[in-house]
Amino acid sequence: MNPTHRSHCPIAQTLDIVGDKWTLLILRDALVFKRKSFAEFEQSSENIPTSLLAERLKRLVENGFLEKIPYQDKPVRYHYVPTDKGKAVIPIIRAMKKFGETHLA
Amino acid sequence: MNPTHRSHCPIAQTLDIVGDKWTLLILRDALVFKRKSFAEFEQSSENIPTSLLAERLKRLVENGFLEKIPYQDKPVRYHYVPTDKGKAVIPIIRAMKKFGETHLA
DNA sequence: CTGGATCCTGATGGATACTG
DNA sequence: CAGTATCCATCAGGATCCAG
Numbered sequence: 440m441n442p443t444h445r446s447h448c449p450i451a452q453t454l455d456i457v458g459d460k461w462t463l464l465i466l467r468d469a470l471v472f473k474r475k476s477f478a479e480f481e482q483s484s485e486n487i488p489t490s491l492l493a494e495r496l497k498r499l500v501e502n503g504f505l506e507k508i509p510y511q512d513k514p515v516r517y518h519y520v521p522t523d524k525g526k527a528v529i530p531i532i533r534a535m536k537k538f539g540e541t542h543l544a
Numbered sequence: 545m546n547p548t549h550r551s552h553c554p555i556a557q558t559l560d561i562v563g564d565k566w567t568l569l570i571l572r573d574a575l576v577f578k579r580k581s582f583a584e585f586e587q588s589s590e591n592i593p594t595s596l597l598a599e600r601l602k603r604l605v606e607n608g609f610l611e612k613i614p615y616q617d618k619p620v621r622y623h624y625v626p627t628d629k630g631k632a633v634i635p636i637i638r639a640m641k642k643f644g645e646t647h648l649a
Numbered sequence: 650c651t652g653g654a655t656c657c658t659g660a661t662g663g664a665t666a667c668t669g
Numbered sequence: 670c671a672g673t674a675t676c677c678a679t680c681a682g683g684a685t686c687c688a689g
Binding site: 565592594595 | 684
């Protein structure tokens, strides 16, 4: 994910952020299915363990793909909503969707 | 990449195959930079360990993305060349390239 | 010398239980 | 509901070894 930081190839840099099994699925849920709360992501994302969901959400916020917005006090609750940068991954998701539909299963 | 096999979402299925740090980089090298031999991939792919390169190449062949073609006897040597299915990931790579160029670094 | 296979060790993933 | 903590299994990464 951010290991032996690699080349300046834009593909490699993109993969350093979204190149794992869960991150793009979470982004799909946020961008396509409009999931917002932790619980919504948890139910939607193919049984992702909560520990990984929490870590991925945090990383997506840190990297500026999602914004953590409080929407209620007592107790405080948050929504995770895509930023412009987050919305910019839609073409990647679309490309994967098309590939999967025409070349897999 | 074929773990607790997930949903039938085409995105999830695509990620089960290319959702790691190296696979798409290898495909980039094959498709964009026309790498063919093991040595070419090894030098090109941002210092990938040989063990991982060997494993990923094997998996890409098994999954029908690359074809292993002998091009010389004594000693026998192989080229890894993209199949039609392999070529179909170009749009994904292009989408990542564009994203990386406009939104990272 | 090319094309890997093997081995070791630390990091990450994944499932479940637990807490504010 | 929204996460942490924990524990074990698996994988990544690097070095080295081996076969043709």
